[in-house]
Amino acid sequence: MPRLRETGEFAVIRRLVEGLRPGSGVHVGPGDDAAVLRPEPGRDLVITTDAFVEGRHWLPDWIEPGRLGVRLALANLSDLAAMAARPRWALLSLGLRGDTPSEWVEALQAGLVAALERDGASVVGGNLAAVEGEAWLSLTLAGDVLPGHAWTRRGARAGDLLAVTGTPGRAGAAVALIHALGEGARAPEWAPLLAAWRTPASRVDLARALAASGAITAAVDISDGWAGDLVHLCEASGVGAEVQRGAWSADAALDAAAHALGRTPDDFRTGPSDDYELLLAIDPAGRERCAAIALEAGVPLSVIGRLTGPAEALEWLEKSGSRTPIEPRGFDHFA
Amino acid sequence: MPRLRETGEFAVIRRLVEGLRPGSGVHVGPGDDAAVLRPEPGRDLVITTDAFVEGRHWLPDWIEPGRLGVRLALANLSDLAAMAARPRWALLSLGLRGDTPSEWVEALQAGLVAALERDGASVVGGNLAAVEGEAWLSLTLAGDVLPGHAWTRRGARAGDLLAVTGTPGRAGAAVALIHALGEGARAPEWAPLLAAWRTPASRVDLARALAASGAITAAVDISDGWAGDLVHLCEASGVGAEVQRGAWSADAALDAAAHALGRTPDDFRTGPSDDYELLLAIDPAGRERCAAIALEAGVPLSVIGRLTGPAEALEWLEKSGSRTPIEPRGFDHFA
Numbered sequence: 001m002p003r004l005r006e007t008g009e010f011a012v013i014r015r016l017v018e019g020l021r022p023g024s025g026v027h028v029g030p031g032d033d034a035a036v037l038r039p040e041p042g043r044d045l046v047i048t049t050d051a052f053v054e055g056r057h058w059l060p061d062w063i064e065p066g067r068l069g070v071r072l073a074l075a076n077l078s079d080l081a082a083m084a085a086r087p088r089w090a091l092l093s094l095g096l097r098g099d100t101p102s103e104w105v106e107a108l109q110a111g112l113v114a115a116l117e118r119d120g121a122s123v124v125g126g127n128l129a130a131v132e133g134e135a136w137l138s139l140t141l142a143g144d145v146l147p148g149h150a151w152t153r154r155g156a157r158a159g160d161l162l163a164v165t166g167t168p169g170r171a172g173a174a175v176a177l178i179h180a181l182g183e184g185a186r187a188p189e190w191a192p193l194l195a196a197w198r199t200p201a202s203r204v205d206l207a208r209a210l211a212a213s214g215a216i217t218a219a220v221d222i223s224d225g226w227a228g229d230l231v232h233l234c235e236a237s238g239v240g241a242e243v244q245r246g247a248w249s250a251d252a253a254l255d256a257a258a259h260a261l262g263r264t265p266d267d268f269r270t271g272p273s274d275d276y277e278l279l280l281a282i283d284p285a286g287r288e289r290c291a292a293i294a295l296e297a298g299v300p301l302s303v304i305g306r307l308t309g310p311a312e313a314l315e316w317l318e319k320s321g322s323r324t325p326i327e328p329r330g331f332d333h334f335a
Numbered sequence: 336m337p338r339l340r341e342t343g344e345f346a347v348i349r350r351l352v353e354g355l356r357p358g359s360g361v362h363v364g365p366g367d368d369a370a371v372l373r374p375e376p377g378r379d380l381v382i383t384t385d386a387f388v389e390g391r392h393w394l395p396d397w398i399e400p401g402r403l404g405v406r407l408a409l410a411n412l413s414d415l416a417a418m419a420a421r422p423r424w425a426l427l428s429l430g431l432r433g434d435t436p437s438e439w440v441e442a443l444q445a446g447l448v449a450a451l452e453r454d455g456a457s458v459v460g461g462n463l464a465a466v467e468g469e470a471w472l473s474l475t476l477a478g479d480v481l482p483g484h485a486w487t488r489r490g491a492r493a494g495d496l497l498a499v500t501g502t503p504g505r506a507g508a509a510v511a512l513i514h515a516l517g518e519g520a521r522a523p524e525w526a527p528l529l530a531a532w533r534t535p536a537s538r539v540d541l542a543r544a545l546a547a548s549g550a551i552t553a554a555v556d557i558s559d560g561w562a563g564d565l566v567h568l569c570e571a572s573g574v575g576a577e578v579q580r581g582a583w584s585a586d587a588a589l590d591a592a593a594h595a596l597g598r599t600p601d602d603f604r605t606g607p608s609d610d611y612e613l614l615l616a617i618d619p620a621g622r623e624r625c626a627a628i629a630l631e632a633g634v635p636l637s638v639i640g641r642l643t644g645p646a647e648a649l650e651w652l653e654k655s656g657s658r659t660p661i662e663p664r665g666f667d668h669f670a
Contacts (some may be wrong), residue, residue, distance in 0.1 A: 036379050053465065
C-alpha cells in the first residue's frame with residue numbers, strides 16, 4: 001500500500017478529486033484555486049466547521065477510515081440540522097503523516113462523501129498538509145435555508161417545551177466502555193452502543209421536516225454535552241429551564257453500560273458526549289405535530305421539560321418532587 | 336499569561352468571539368451552531384480552504400502570532416484573488432496545545448481579522464481543538480463574484496500573454512536564508528526578503544480591477560511554486576507555453592540572496608515558494624490596459640512569455656536563443 005510520502009501530495013489530491021462527483025449548484029468544482037458555487041436566489045447561506053484530532057476524536061484501532069469520514073460528516077451535518085439548513089457544499093482540510101496509506105485517505109473521503117450525499121451535499125475542494133504528530137481532519141460545510149428561516153439558539157420563550165432527539169448518551173458510553181474494558185468493549189452486549197458511536201444517524205431530514213411545522217422556536221446540537229448546550233440555549237434565549245428526571249426515552253443498553261461502569265445513565269445523557277442529537281424548544285401548540293413528524297421519520301423525540309422565565313434557574317424536577325440544579329458539564333478540549 | 340488548559344475552551348472561544356465585528360451580509364454570526372449568511376442575488380459564491388502546520392508553514396521564532404494570522408488570511412485571499420472574487424466570510428479552525436497562551440490565540444485572530452477586513456471579509460465562525468503535537472491553523476474563506484465572471488485555470492488560449500504579479504521568489508528565499516544562516520538572517524540586508532515572507536501583500540484589489548478589464552483569460556495563484564502552477568494552468572487550458580529567460584522584474588535583493596546561498600534567482604522565482612502572487616493569462620489586445628491597472632495599483636506586473644498550441648511543450652526561451660524544458664517543481668508536502 002503506497003504511503004503519502006511515496007505517492008506525493010498532488011497524486012493523492014488527483015485521486016481524491018477523481019473520486020468526487022459534481023454536486024448541484026457547483027459551477028467550478030475541486031481542482032482550481034477555489035470552488036465556484038451558485039446559491040439559489042432567495043436562500044440564506046449557513047456555514048459551519050468542525051475538526052477531529054487523532055487520539056481525541058477518534059481511536060485508530062476502533063474505527064475504520066470510511067466510518068471516520070461518516071462521523072466527520074455527521075459532526076458538521078449536525079450543526080446544519082441544528083439550524084434547519086439544507087446541506088450543500090463541503091471543503092475538507094487534512095493534516096496527515098507521511099506514512100498514511102493513500103487508501104486510508106481515499107476510504108475516509110468515500111465515507112465522508114457518502115454521508116454528505118445522503119443529505120444532498122458534495123465536496124467542492126480542500127487542502128492536504130503534512131504533519132509529524134497527530135493527524136487531524138477539518139471539514140467546513142455550507143448549506144442554505146429560506147431567508148430568516150434558520151433556527152438559532154435565541155428564539156426560545158418561557159413556556160416552550162424542551163425535547164431531545166434520539167437516545168443521547170450512547171456514543172459517550174461507548175467511548176467510556178472502550179477506555180474501561182479495552183478489547184472487552186467488543187462483546188456483543190455493547191454492540192448497540194459502539195454502533196451509536198461508529199455510525200451515528202443524521203438528523204437533517206428530521207430537522208427540515210420539523211422546521212416546516214413552524215413549531216420549533218430554538219435549537220442546538222448537543223455534541224458538546226446536553227447540559228452545557230442547554231445552558232447555551234437558555235443564555236442565548238434569556239430563559240430558565242426545568243427538566244423532568246426520568247423523562248428521557250428508556251434505553252436498556254445505556255442502563256447496562258452505566259451499571260457496568262459504576263455511573264448513572266443520566267451521567268452519559270447529560271455530560272460530555274459524542275452524540276449528534278438535537279435539543280429543541282417547541283411551541284406547546286405544535287407538540288402533537290412535532291411528535292407525528294418524528295414518528296414518521298422513525299426518530300425518538302422525547303419531551304423532557306419546559307423553559308421557564310428569565311429569572312429562573314436551570315433545574316431538575318426530581319421524581320421525589322424536589323428540585324436540584326442542572327450542572328453545565330460540556331466537553332472542554334483544554335480543561 | 337493564562338494557558339489554554341487553564342482558560343478552558345469556552346472561555347477562549349468567548350473572548351475570540353467578543354473580538355469579532357459583524358461583517359456585511361452576516362445574519363447570524365459566531366456563537367451559534369453555524370453562521371447564517373446572505374449572498375446577494377445574482378452573485379456566485381467562491382470558497383477555498385488553506386491550512387498551516389507549525390514547523391512547516393511557520394517557524395515560531397521567526398513570526399509573531401499577529402503576522403502569522405495575516406499570512407493565513409493571505410494564503411486564502413490569494414486563492415480568491417486567483418478567481419477574481421470579492422472576499423466575504425471566513426471560518427477559522429484551530430488545533431492548539433494546552434500550553435498555548437490565550438493572548439497568542441487572540442493576537443493570531445486579530446492579525447487574521449485585520450487582513451481579512453482590509454479586503455472586505457469577516458470571520459463568522461470556527462472551531463477550536465486540542466493537540467499534543469504540532470499546532471495547526473485551517474481557514475475556510477468564501478467570497479462572491481458576478482455569475483460566470485470567476486477566473487479559472489481553464490480559459491487560456493494559444494497566443495495569450497503570460498504575466499506574473501509582484502516579485503516572486505522573495506518569500507522562499509527568506510525561508511532558505513533562515514535555514515542556512517539562522518540568526519544571521521536577521522541582518523539588515525535581508526530585511527526586504529523577510530518582510531516579503533512575514534508581511535505579504537494581498538492581490539485581491541488588483542485582481543478585481545484586472546477582472547473588470549475583461550482581458551484575463553485564466554489565472555492561478557503560485558503559492559505552490561510558479562513552475563508547478565504553470566503546468567496546472569497549461570494542463571487545464573490545454574495549451575503549451577514559452578517563457579523568456581530574464582523577462583522577470585529585476586530584483587537586487589533576491590539576486591543577493593541567491594548569490595549568498597549558491598543558487599540562481601530563478602530557482603526561487605520558479606520553485607517551491609511561499610509567495611502569494613498570481614500567474615495570469617492575458618488577451619494580447621488587453622496588454623496595455625492591464626499594465627495601466629497594475630501601475631495604478633502599484634503592483635509590478637511582468638509579462639514573461641506567451642501560451643502556445645496544445646501540442647507544444649512548456650519551454651524556456653534562453654537568452655542564447657536555445658530552448659530548454661520548464662521543470663515543474665511545485666511544493667509537495669509529502670515528497
